[in-house]
Amino acid sequence: MAIWRNKLRSSSAARCFVLAGFVVLAACLAHGQTTNSCMNCHSALPEPLGLSQEKFSQDIHAQQGLTCTSCHGGDPTSDDPDKAMSRKAGWKGKIDRKQIPQLCGTCHSDPAYIRQFNPSLRTDQLGQYRTSVHGKRFAAGDTKVAVCTDCHSVHDIRAPRDPRSTVNPVNVANTCARCHSDAGHMRGYSIPTDQFAKYSESVHHEALALRGDLSAPTCSTCHGNHGAAPPGVDKVQNVCSNCHTFQAQMYEKSSHKAAFQSASLPGCVVCHSNHGIRHPTDAKLGTGPDALCMQCHKPGDACDQARAGLLSSLSRLDEAIKGADQILGVAESSGMEVSEARLGQDQARDSLTKARVTIHSFKTDLIDQDIQAGLQIAAKNLQAGKDAMIERNHRRFGLGMSLIAIGIVLVGLRLYIRKIES
Amino acid sequence: MNGDQLSQPEPMRRRVIGIFLGGGLLASFASFIYPVLRYLVPPAVADLGGDEVVAAKLTELKPNRGKIFRFGSRPGLLIMNSDGTYRALSATCTHLGCTVQYRSDLREVWCACHNGIYDLNGRNVSGPPPRPLDVFDVHLRGDEVVVSRKREA
Amino acid sequence: MFATIRHWLDARFDWDDLTAPLRHKTVPSHRLSYWYFLGGITLFLFGIQVATGILLLLYYRPGANEAFESVQYIMTRVRYGWLIRSIHSWSANLMIFTAFAHMFSVLLLKAYRKPRELTWVSGVILLFLVMGFGFSGYLLPWNTLAFFATKVGTEITGQVPVVGKPMMIFLRGGEEVTGATLTRFFGFHVAVLPGLAAVLLLLHLLLVQRLGISLPPKLEVQWTANPSAKREMKFFPNFLLREMMAWYVALGVLGALAAVFPWNLGVKADPFVPAPAGIKPEWYFLFMFQTLKLIPSKVWFIDGEVLGVLAFGLVGLLWVLLPFFESDQPTRTKGWITGLAVFALAYIAGMSVYGHLAK
Numbered sequence: 001m002a003i004w005r006n007k008l009r010s011s012s013a014a015r016c017f018v019l020a021g022f023v024v025l026a027a028c029l030a031h032g033q034t035t036n037s038c039m040n041c042h043s044a045l046p047e048p049l050g051l052s053q054e055k056f057s058q059d060i061h062a063q064q065g066l067t068c069t070s071c072h073g074g075d076p077t078s079d080d081p082d083k084a085m086s087r088k089a090g091w092k093g094k095i096d097r098k099q100i101p102q103l104c105g106t107c108h109s110d111p112a113y114i115r116q117f118n119p120s121l122r123t124d125q126l127g128q129y130r131t132s133v134h135g136k137r138f139a140a141g142d143t144k145v146a147v148c149t150d151c152h153s154v155h156d157i158r159a160p161r162d163p164r165s166t167v168n169p170v171n172v173a174n175t176c177a178r179c180h181s182d183a184g185h186m187r188g189y190s191i192p193t194d195q196f197a198k199y200s201e202s203v204h205h206e207a208l209a210l211r212g213d214l215s216a217p218t219c220s221t222c223h224g225n226h227g228a229a230p231p232g233v234d235k236v237q238n239v240c241s242n243c244h245t246f247q248a249q250m251y252e253k254s255s256h257k258a259a260f261q262s263a264s265l266p267g268c269v270v271c272h273s274n275h276g277i278r279h280p281t282d283a284k285l286g287t288g289p290d291a292l293c294m295q296c297h298k299p300g301d302a303c304d305q306a307r308a309g310l311l312s313s314l315s316r317l318d319e320a321i322k323g324a325d326q327i328l329g330v331a332e333s334s335g336m337e338v339s340e341a342r343l344g345q346d347q348a349r350d351s352l353t354k355a356r357v358t359i360h361s362f363k364t365d366l367i368d369q370d371i372q373a374g375l376q377i378a379a380k381n382l383q384a385g386k387d388a389m390i391e392r393n394h395r396r397f398g399l400g401m402s403l404i405a406i407g408i409v410l411v412g413l414r415l416y417i418r419k420i421e422s
Numbered sequence: 423m424n425g426d427q428l429s430q431p432e433p434m435r436r437r438v439i440g441i442f443l444g445g446g447l448l449a450s451f452a453s454f455i456y457p458v459l460r461y462l463v464p465p466a467v468a469d470l471g472g473d474e475v476v477a478a479k480l481t482e483l484k485p486n487r488g489k490i491f492r493f494g495s496r497p498g499l500l501i502m503n504s505d506g507t508y509r510a511l512s513a514t515c516t517h518l519g520c521t522v523q524y525r526s527d528l529r530e531v532w533c534a535c536h537n538g539i540y541d542l543n544g545r546n547v548s549g550p551p552p553r554p555l556d557v558f559d560v561h562l563r564g565d566e567v568v569v570s571r572k573r574e575a
Numbered sequence: 576m577f578a579t580i581r582h583w584l585d586a587r588f589d590w591d592d593l594t595a596p597l598r599h600k601t602v603p604s605h606r607l608s609y610w611y612f613l614g615g616i617t618l619f620l621f622g623i624q625v626a627t628g629i630l631l632l633l634y635y636r637p638g639a640n641e642a643f644e645s646v647q648y649i650m651t652r653v654r655y656g657w658l659i660r661s662i663h664s665w666s667a668n669l670m671i672f673t674a675f676a677h678m679f680s681v682l683l684l685k686a687y688r689k690p691r692e693l694t695w696v697s698g699v700i701l702l703f704l705v706m707g708f709g710f711s712g713y714l715l716p717w718n719t720l721a722f723f724a725t726k727v728g729t730e731i732t733g734q735v736p737v738v739g740k741p742m743m744i745f746l747r748g749g750e751e752v753t754g755a756t757l758t759r760f761f762g763f764h765v766a767v768l769p770g771l772a773a774v775l776l777l778l779h780l781l782l783v784q785r786l787g788i789s790l791p792p793k794l795e796v797q798w799t800a801n802p803s804a805k806r807e808m809k810f811f812p813n814f815l816l817r818e819m820m821a822w823y824v825a826l827g828v829l830g831a832l833a834a835v836f837p838w839n840l841g842v843k844a845d846p847f848v849p850a851p852a853g854i855k856p857e858w859y860f861l862f863m864f865q866t867l868k869l870i871p872s873k874v875w876f877i878d879g880e881v882l883g884v885l886a887f888g889l890v891g892l893l894w895v896l897l898p899f900f901e902s903d904q905p906t907r908t909k910g911w912i913t914g915l916a917v918f919a920l921a922y923i924a925g926m927s928v929y930g931h932l933a934k
Contacts, residue, residue, distance in 0.1 A: 215517070215550035243550065245537045335661065335837025337651030339495050346497075350520055353535060395657075399834035402453035406827040409450050412442030413820045419439060421813065450823070457655035461630060465652045494644070571640075 037079050038068040051155050058156045064117055071095065071103060100147040101126060101138070128227035135227075144185065151175050151225075167225070170209055172218040173199055195219075198276030217243070236274070237267035244268075250361035280356075282318070285311040306364055313371045314355060320378035321348050327385030334392045341384035348377040474570030477510065480562065488524025488531075491569070497521050498558060498569060499531065501542065510569040511544045512556040522555070531555065600810035602788050608808075610684060611788060612821045613677035619822045620670035621776070623829070624708075627663040628765065635715070637761035639754030642717035643843040650840055661833035667709055669829070671859045674705050675923075682897075682916040686789035692898035694786065697779040699895045704772045706859060711764040713857060717757060718841030723854045725760075726752045731867065734884045753846065853934055862923045863887055865930035 043053045056062050061070065069076045074091035078084045085091045095103055105126035107113050114121050125148075129135040134145040151167055158165035166175045177196035179185050186193050199205050199219075207216035222239045223230060231239045237257075241248030251257055251267070260267055271292050272280065283290040285307055287299075297303040325345060328338045351374025358367045475498075477491040483502040490513055491498050497513040501524050511531065515522050520535035530547075531540040538549035545554045561568045584590035602611060634653055636645040649656035678698065681687055687695035714725045729752065733743030748755035790798065798805045808814050856864050866887075870879040893900075901912055 213517075213550070213552060215552065243536065246534075333839070335650065335657050335839070337647075339651075340492065343492060343495065343497065346519075346521065350535075353520070395834050398453075399830055402450065402830055403827050405446055405449035405453050406823050406830075408442055408446030409823055410446075410820055412439060412444075412446045413816055413823070415435075415439045416443055417813065417816050417820075419435065450826075454826075457658050458630065460654040461656060461659055462633070463654065465654065467652060 036067045036069075036076050037084055038072075038074070038076060040079065041081070042068075055156045058158065060157050060159050097143050097147060100149055101129060101135075104148045125226040128224070132224070132226065132228045133230075146179060150179070169214055169218050169220075170212070172220050172225075173205065173209075176219045195275045198273070202275065202277040203279050204277060215243070233264055233266045234261060236269050240268045246357050247360040250358060254360065254362040256362055282311060282314050285314070285359075309364065310359065310367060313368065314352070317348075317352050317355065317371050317374045317378065320375055320382070321345065321352060324348070324378050324382040324385055327382060327389065331385050331388035331392060334389075336388035336392055338384060338388050341381040341388075344377055344381045344384070348374050348381065351377060474568055476566045477560075477569040478567045480565045480567060482567075483508075486526045486529065488526075490521065490523070493558070493569060499524060499555075500560070500567065500569060501531075503542075508560040508562075508567055509542060510558040510560045511540070512558070514555075515551055516546065516553040516555065517549075517551045596784060598809075598811055600784070600787065601807040602810055602814045603790050603794070604806040604808045605791075605794055607684060607791060610680040611814075612818060613673055613680055614783070615818045616821055616825055617670055617673045617677050618776075618780075619825060620666050620673060621772075623666045624663065624670060625769070627659050627666065630659050631663060632765065637715070637758055639717060639757055639844075642715060642757060643840075646716040647840055650837075657837055658830075658833055661837045662829050664838035665832045665836075666829055667712060668858070669825070671705055671709055674702050675859075678702055679916060679920055683913060684789070684791045685912070686791075687898040688789070688792075688901065689898070691782070691786055691789060694779060694782040695898050696895055697775045697782065699897075701772060701775050701779060703891070704768055704775065708764060708768050708772075709857060709859060711760040711768065714757060714760045715764065716840065717844050719844050719848070719851065720841055720854070722752060722844035722846070723850045724856045725756065726850070727854060727864075728856055728860070729756075731880070731884060734878075734880050735888065736881060736885070739884075751846075855930065858927060858931065861930035862926035865926045865933065868930075868933075 039051070039053060039056070042049060042051055043056075044050065067076055068074070069090075072092050072095070073089065075084050075086065075089040083089070085093070109123050109126045111123045114123050129148075130139065134147075137145045138147065153166050158168075160167045160169075162168060163170065165171065173196060180191075181193050181196045183193050204216045204218070207213040208218055220228070237248055237251060247268075257267070260270060266274070271284065281290065284292045287294055293303065293307045297307070324341070328341055328345070331338050332342075351370055355367055355370035355374065358370050361367070475491065475493050477493075477498065477500045478489055483489055483500065485502050485504045485506060488499055488501045491500055493512075499511045499513040499522060501509050501511070503509065511522075513522050514520075515533040515535065515538055517533065517536060517538050520533050522531050522533045522538075522540065524530075525532045528539070530542065531544070532538070533540075533549070533551065536550050538551040539547050540551065540555050541547050543554075544557045546552065557572065558569045559572055561570070581590060602608065631649065634645060634649050634656065636642060646660065649660050651657075653659075681695065681698070710725075710728060714721045729743050729746050732746060733739045735742065744750060746756070746759070747753075748759040855861065867880055867883040870883045872879045874882050897912065
């Protein structure tokens with residue numbers, strides 16, 4: 001620094017300087033990797049200029065051998081800040097937000113370059129980004145939208161499969177929510193900020209974040225990640241159908257598909273919501289607060305009657321299964337063997353699940369088929385339970401008989417004792 | 423025991439006591455011995471159903487067909503391959519527990535609940551299932567196809 | 576007919592001479608005589624255990640991969656298997672109860688006094704063996720509750736300083752509870768413990784026969800002063816007939832319990848599943864378990880659990896030797912054993928109830 005040079009008048013100061021220089025050089029040599037002199041100072045500085053060695057060692061770029069200068073430019077071999085951070089050496093300083101996608105893209109859109117590190121890594125992220133809502137707004141000059149570092153972090157970027165990564169499926173919703181749930185940040189945009197709150201109560205969130213089921217969707221599953229954009233009102237069921245194939249197939253052939261499409265209603269979302277998808281209950285078919293059908297249909301019309309019939313069929317099957325379960329439970333706790341029937345109950349429950357999927361066809365005869373199959377199985381299991389109870393009663397009868405015999409012996413003994421002692 | 427003079431009620435009383443005691447003892451012993459004797463006779467089905475089970479008879483399955491059988495308290499899937507050999511897998515889907523089935527057209531194991539697909543080695547290849555299906559050993563014994571749990575290495 | 580058989584036996588075994596003491600044996604007849612039945616009932620239940628145990632042995636398979644299924648097989652496929660197994664489980668619990676009751680009645684009626692100290696010693700050791708039967712037998716169905724109860728129970732033995740760890744490894748057949756533990760417990764349950772119990776039982780019964788039935792101290796004093804007040808009953812046939820009545824009642828109770836409240840099977844043990852919350856041992860260990868839970872984790876510098884285990888060990892040892900602590904002559908503190916017995920009874924009962932109700 002210039003200050004030091006001014007103090008180098010006396011030879012003792014010069015000796016200090018040389019000594020210091022040797023010490024620093026020695027320290028650098030002792031370090032081993034001397035190609036990253038940046039960390040010598042920046043690991044000791046406070047935020048935001050500082051970056052701890054520990055944090056940076058977690059970064060995937062650092063682990064692949066890339067260093068500060070790979071993005072920031074400059075001279076990594078020099079300890080002299082002026083030389084290290086000189087424009088001549090290509091130093092870019094703090095990367096301006098507007099430059100970030102381009103900067104990341106220099107490597108990540110170059111297949112030949114990325115192939116050297118991970119041949120199966122995609123290189124279309126920048127292209128996708130440009131098609132996204134974020135990318136389009138960014139191109140129009142909006143710097144509040146997300147850029148690469150907002151989601152991936154910057155100096156401790158982890159691979160997506162790392163559970164600590166901000167873009168690991170389990171963490172994606174939290175990452176998106178950083179902006180999308182911040183009312184202050186989202187002011188000026190015309191979209192709501194309750195998506196994350198709603199999603200947190202959904203079955204998908206429960207499956208993914210709480211049960212660790214990675215097949216459950218998060219924000220990027222339905223909206224895309226780099227090319228993030230809402231699917232579009234008429235394309236919603238395409239997205240849902242990727243996992244919920246059967247429901248989608250049935251819906252496709254149903255009367256509701258055409259009806260919703262012509263009314264520009266977003267398919268599945270009409271009944272199931274988009275972010276706050278709860279576990280659907282039979283109450284959706286009812287007439288209470290959760291009732292869905294009655295939001296469009298009029299009471300008394302053909303559809304309402306079909307709805308009522310459907311609800312009663314489902315309730316009947318549910319009751320039948322519960323009834324069989326109950327008697328099997330009693331039989332089991334009385335010591336009877338009913339494991340075969342218990343297994344059969346699983347099949348009955350499968351039928352009920354199937355019936356609830358078939359609802360999406362809105363064809364009562366198809367749904368009835370599943371329900372009848374389930375009712376038959378439940379009836380068989382109920383009978384098995386009853387048979388077990390009959391067997392149980394036989395045992396009690398046998399017990400009664402032997403207790404009577406025992407009672408007779410006791411009376412006899414009593415009389416005999418009394419006789420010999422009289 | 424009581425060799426004293428017998429008054430009129432005595433023989434009657436002795437008879438009554440004798441009947442009670444004798445009859446009661448006989449009846450009660452019978453009620454104890456009968457179950458024990460029945461117990462001693464081994465039941466018709468000798469296997470325990472825990473470690474191994476007879477899944478099917480030799481002539482039951484055709485090539486490229488599957489059969490659900492009971493293994494302990496869970497369902498199992500027995501498949502006869504096209505070449506006549508057998509394989510057996512657990513039939514409980516690792517996603518949410520539905521019972522899987524063999525699809526002759528796809529030659530794969532399929533779960534109807536959420537379209538999960540497993541290959542014939544039980545590996546989950548498509549759809550939601552997070553883990554493969556357990557594979558069981560299959561042996562032929564006489565005219566029976568016997569499925570057993572894999573021996574621990 | 577009985578006379579002919581007797582003559583035949585007498586000619587070959589000197590039967591009459593052998594059975595003379597039995598024929599002359601008397602049992603004191605007084606208000607508290609009913610307590611005398613407890614020993615016989617315990618013996619009877621032990622006989623039931625041996626009989627049903629042998630029957631179970633015909634179908635049970637020891638081994639982690641077959642034990643549970645074999646018990647399930649007995650309960651569901653074997654004709655009357657449910658009856659045999661439930662009787663075995665219920666009789667086990669009843670026997671432990673009557674053994675404890677017998678011990679306490681002996682204590683409170685002061686039947687342990689000279690010359691009956693060895694009867695007491697053999698009896699207390701038999702009580703410990705019976706609890707060992709209960710502990711080892713409980714694991715044999717290899718269900719979740721039994722697995723974890725065994726884990727916790729053997730873990731506690733491991734707490735004893737110095738010898739604890741080797742003892743635990745000996746009991747478990749390894750560091751952890753595994754199939755090896757099951758095999759070992761099976762060996763204890765059907766061979767080791769029955770052998771020991773048979774020997775001690777023989778000794779115990781012989782001593783009872785030789786020394787006769789004891790009298791409570793007050794009555795002893797009364798009857799020595801006033802011999803005409805003595806009331807006695809011949810053992811054979813009078814007392815024996817009464818005992819037969821008690822045994823028949825016990826049989827009826829067992830049958831009813833087995834048929835109306837069959838012993839349940841549970842779920843097969845899986846060593847990799849975490850222990851269910853609130854695991855507790857069987858009721859006859861509850862008082863010890865609850866005590867250990869109440870001891871603070873550190874007492875002075877000693878670990879609380881170690882202190883508890885050592886304390887119980889010490890109490891057990893002293894319990895065996897109890898008769899030798901009471902002096903022959905009446906002293907100022909002559910009621911102390913009765914007081915101790917009442918305290919112990921209250922403690923065991925109270926702690927068991929507490930342990931049962933606690934989460």
